[in-house]
Amino acid sequence: MRKYWDNPVSTSAGQMPVVTASRLVPASVNIGAVTISPATVLAPMAGVTDTVFRRFIRNLGGCGLIMTEFTSADGVLRAKDQKAKRYLHFYEDEHPISAQLFGSNPQVMADAARLVENLGFDLVDLNLGCPAKKVVKCNGGSGLLRDLPAIGKIFEAVRAAVKIPFTVKFRAGWNDDEIVCVELAKMAEDCGLCAVALHARTREQGYSGQARWEWISAVKDAVTIPVIGNGDIRSPQDACAMLSQTGCDAVMIGRTAPSNPWIFRQTQQYCANSAKSAAPAFRGDALASSHTLYDEPSEADRYEMIRTYFEMLIEEELPDAVGKMKQFASWFTHGVPGGAALRKGIYESKAAAEILSRVEEFFEARLVSAVALNEL
Numbered sequence: 001m002r003k004y005w006d007n008p009v010s011t012s013a014g015q016m017p018v019v020t021a022s023r024l025v026p027a028s029v030n031i032g033a034v035t036i037s038p039a040t041v042l043a044p045m046a047g048v049t050d051t052v053f054r055r056f057i058r059n060l061g062g063c064g065l066i067m068t069e070f071t072s073a074d075g076v077l078r079a080k081d082q083k084a085k086r087y088l089h090f091y092e093d094e095h096p097i098s099a100q101l102f103g104s105n106p107q108v109m110a111d112a113a114r115l116v117e118n119l120g121f122d123l124v125d126l127n128l129g130c131p132a133k134k135v136v137k138c139n140g141g142s143g144l145l146r147d148l149p150a151i152g153k154i155f156e157a158v159r160a161a162v163k164i165p166f167t168v169k170f171r172a173g174w175n176d177d178e179i180v181c182v183e184l185a186k187m188a189e190d191c192g193l194c195a196v197a198l199h200a201r202t203r204e205q206g207y208s209g210q211a212r213w214e215w216i217s218a219v220k221d222a223v224t225i226p227v228i229g230n231g232d233i234r235s236p237q238d239a240c241a242m243l244s245q246t247g248c249d250a251v252m253i254g255r256t257a258p259s260n261p262w263i264f265r266q267t268q269q270y271c272a273n274s275a276k277s278a279a280p281a282f283r284g285d286a287l288a289s290s291h292t293l294y295d296e297p298s299e300a301d302r303y304e305m306i307r308t309y310f311e312m313l314i315e316e317e318l319p320d321a322v323g324k325m326k327q328f329a330s331w332f333t334h335g336v337p338g339g340a341a342l343r344k345g346i347y348e349s350k351a352a353a354e355i356l357s358r359v360e361e362f363f364e365a366r367l368v369s370a371v372a373l374n375e376l
Helices: 051-060 073-077 082-087 106-119 141-146 148-161 181-190 213-222 236-246 263-277 287-291 299-316 321-332 339-348 352-375
Strands: 029-031 034-036 040-042 097-102 123-128 166-171 195-199 227-230 250-253
Touching: 040 263, 051 263, 051 299, 073 082, 073 097, 073 106, 097 106, 106 123, 106 148, 123 141, 123 148, 141 148, 141 166, 148 166, 148 181, 166 181, 181 195, 181 213, 195 213, 213 227, 213 236, 227 236, 236 250, 236 263, 250 263, 299 321, 299 352, 321 339, 321 352, 339 352
Parallel strands: 040 250, 097 123, 123 166, 166 195, 195 227, 227 250
Antiparallel strands: 029 034
């Protein structure tokens, strides 16, 4: 499968080969009774997709569905597990929103899903993709991929427990010799799940190597419920390439979102402008011209983005706000001239207010310098 970003450069003409994508990201997709518009999903990411980041992405626009961090079903049901309960905290402006749970006990999963439904979530999702050893050793996440009968029991228990749409996100299999994605997707449909999302890597791969989009194609060919494709979407062009090459119904974007939180809005712009102009969905030999179909953030935009996110973290009074600021600084300052100095200042700071102050000083000095240069 050829992705936009890994097309080889031609040594003869010095141009990228033309790749034609006939499909744009759909304006909407229905998952059960819930309409996702546009057909883009923010992937659940541990340590990333808390309520602040979810609302931050929602406010930037272009994302049809947001998801919580993956949350332990056992933890949700334990009265004293405040961390799990914090993962399931959300605001009204986050709808539609899906809660992602992991666990291996069918009854515990059913009870947790029922709690999620009562909290007001629009959907509930089962995590069968997390490759982390501490999750896998408890037979959670991708650890269950070697036990399809156990997955079937979870599917049946959760489906019987809730009325809201029930979905599953999974990997292709444990390794290249144990690919189960098609069989698992068929079982999900047979058990009444409303959609499936495939991260087209194996558990053994983790996040290395390239996603195998042909596995998404195989799943799409095997079921009639919506299929959400996930893996290696780094640009609006990649999103359209996945749609074109796999036939999937929606795209899920994960690790690109923290480094480029505009990716959902850019994808929506790209598809709308491509449709208006009747231009090819993307041309591998025209990267620069394709970028004119969506907005690239200016330095002022990036400053506003970082400041807004950090202010939201402070306002939410999260216990790990300082840690999250430092974590996100490496993503948010990617590509910013002089960003290394800003990151150093952030890492050396001790308090949230100090970090915000360093951000403001850095960008305001740069913006003043830019204005002075323009006046010369």
